[in-house]
Structure formats: structure tokens, C-alpha cells
Amino acid sequence: MTSTHIDVGVIDFGALGAWMDAQGLPGGDISGAVPVLGGTQNVMVRFERGGTPYILRRPPLHARQKSNEVLRREARVLAVLRDTPVPAPRLVAAQTADEPVFYLMEPVDGFNPSTGLPEPHAADPAIRHRMGLEAAAALAELGRVDPAALPGFGRPDGFLERQVPRWLKELDSYGRLDGYPGPDIPHLAETAEWLERHRPATFTPGVMHGDYHFANLMFAHDGPRVAAIVDWEMCTIGDPLLDLGWLLATWPSNNDHVPGLPQPGELVAYYTALSERDLSAIDWYAVLACFKLGIVLEGSHARACAGQAPRDIGDLLHATTLALFARAQEFMGGLLDRP
Structure with a gap:
């Protein structure tokens, strides 16, 4: 894994890999983990596993009061939009039962x-x-x-x-x-x-x-x-x-x-x-x-x-x-x- 020298320490990549295995996602080492910059207080990290790129979104280490609930709602609406023509990040899988809540989505091929x-x-x-x-x-x-x-x-x-x-x-x-x-x-x-x-x-x-x-x-x-x-x-x-x-x-x-x-x-x-x-x-x-x-x-x-x-x-x-x-x-x- 290449996550030890960048500011992504809030993520347990070993646990993430085990969870991804349970979801039936491609296996292998997690590599290339880098923060995704943006205007949100949530953590977003891009990484690759099994030749597939992902964006992980989760609350910060010191979560706000409603951080987990906000991400539950995001994951829920993105799951619904996945099967519509609405242009939205494509949800891959979400963990909403336990906290911290997080989800994986496909990277967007676009610019702001x-x-x-x-x-x-x-x-x-x-x-x-x-x-x-x-x-x-x-x-x-x-x-x-x-x-x-x-x-x-x-x-x-x-x-x-x-x-x-x-x-x-x-x-x-x-x-x-x-x-x-x-x-x-x-x-x-x-x-x-x-x-x-x-x-x-x-x-x-x-x-x-x-x-x-x-x-x-x-x-x-x-x-x-x-x-x-x-x-x-x-x-x-x-x-x-x-x-x-x-x-x-x-x-x-x-x-x-x-x-x-x-x-x-x-x-x-x-x-x-x-x-x-x-x-x-x-x-x-x-x-x-x-x-x-x-x-x-x-x-x-x-x-x-x-x-x-x-x-x-x-x-x-x-x-x-x-x-x-x-x-x-x-x-x-x-x-x-x-x-």
C-alpha cells in the first residue's frame, strides 16, 4: 500500500480491503491513495485496487455531529440516481450500518x-x-x-x-x-x-x-x-x-x-x-x-x-x-x- 506517506491516515486500508472483498469487488493491494481536494469537510480519497479506480468518501477523524447521517443520506440518494439519467457520481458500494459511514464511487471523468x-x-x-x-x-x-x-x-x-x-x-x-x-x-x-x-x-x-x-x-x-x-x-x-x-x-x-x-x-x-x-x-x-x-x-x-x-x-x-x-x-x- 502507498498510503503511509500522505494525509489519509484516517482510513484503515486493511479493514477497507476486507470490506471490499465481502462486497465482491476486485481484490488485490490498495495502491495510489491520494486525497481528493474539494470544498467539503468530509474526507475523499482516490485509490486503485484490482486495476479499478475508486473514490472513498467518509467523515473526518473528528466528525461533526451529523456527519455520518449526512453520508447515509448521500449514499441513499446516489443509489437511487444510479439507475436514472441524472448525471451524478456512480455509487459502487456503501457501508451505512456502522459508523463511520463511508461509500465508494467511481471517479468522475470531468472538470470543475x-x-x-x-x-x-x-x-x-x-x-x-x-x-x-x-x-x-x-x-x-x-x-x-x-x-x-x-x-x-x-x-x-x-x-x-x-x-x-x-x-x-x-x-x-x-x-x-x-x-x-x-x-x-x-x-x-x-x-x-x-x-x-x-x-x-x-x-x-x-x-x-x-x-x-x-x-x-x-x-x-x-x-x-x-x-x-x-x-x-x-x-x-x-x-x-x-x-x-x-x-x-x-x-x-x-x-x-x-x-x-x-x-x-x-x-x-x-x-x-x-x-x-x-x-x-x-x-x-x-x-x-x-x-x-x-x-x-x-x-x-x-x-x-x-x-x-x-x-x-x-x-x-x-x-x-x-x-x-x-x-x-x-x-x-x-x-x-x-x-
């Missing part, structure tokens, strides 16, 4: 656009434009998955009604942090009131990714196709249109990394053409995404004010919160109006 563009993407504006449309198409595919395949996975009843009170309560909780002066967020109350006043009366439950944005997508090396939607930590059963709202709320506005992406209205039109869902209230979902994400990021600002996080990062995220609430105003004013 937030780290730069390869060829032919860098040189071809048509490919870059199509990448944005493919992001909407992959999300529409996820919205077609039958939530009945994941019984008890979320709480779709009352999902929309819970959103604004839930996140206002979260924002209020930051007041317990010493040094946090309270939320200085223009249009906060106005946005909350608008959301409550315009909330859709009904929706069709479906599988949600929960954090659907461009940096959580990997694209094929040879074209604009989405190779995989990654980071399923927030997946649940809810209203899939909130995923589309999240994509719109976080859509790169300056296109530094991927110039020439479609405009938000184009994404909505493309999704609409591929989905049977009613998108007449898509503005509402985009505003809710700005509202929710802005409040989540304000939590880091509050912790920074209390000395629990770097102040420069807290200030940056507060600025992002303000930008999100400003974007919510644009959505409320008809940013997504389209022919």
Missing part, C-alpha cells in the same frame, strides 16, 4: 469550471454558452426522479410554508453571538414580506440537490455536457424549483471563469422546455434562494464579529449577503421577464 477551462471549452464560445444550458438540463433531469423512490427522505408537506419563518429564526439566533450588532441588511423585511405574500399555493414534490450552483458541477472534457452533479450533502425531498432558483441566485454575473454563459432568462426558458413543472412563479424561487443563502452567509459574518471566524472572511461574506439581497430586488422587479 471554477478552477479554469480546458480546451476546447476555453476557445469555443458556443461550448461555453451551451454549458449553461446543460446545467439547466441536468437539473430538469433531477426534477423528473420519482420521490417515491426515497420514502421518508424529507418533509415535503409544508415545505414552502416553512421557509421564510425558518430562516428568519436562524437569522434571529445570530443575536446570541457576542459582538454581532444585528443584521444590517437592506430590504430584509421587505423581501420576507414579499415572499410570504407571493408564495405559490401548491408544488409538486421532488428530489432536491439543495446546493445547486455552477461550482458543484463537473463538465465533460470533450464538450458542454454535465458529467456529474457533485456534493449532495444538502439533498432532500422538497420543491425542485428551489434548486433552479438557487442556480439563478448564484449564477456568475461577471462570467470571469466562463465568459459567454447564457442569461438567467435563457436558463429558465430552457428548463421550461424540458420540464412539466409550472414555472410561472420562478421569480419567487429565485428570491427565496437569495434570501436563504444570504442569511446562511450572514451567519459566518456574525461568528466573525464574535471572534469565532476570520474577520476578513466574515466581511467578505457579509458583502455577498448584501449582493444577494440586491439581486433579490432585481428578481422581484422582473429580472426574469422573458418573451
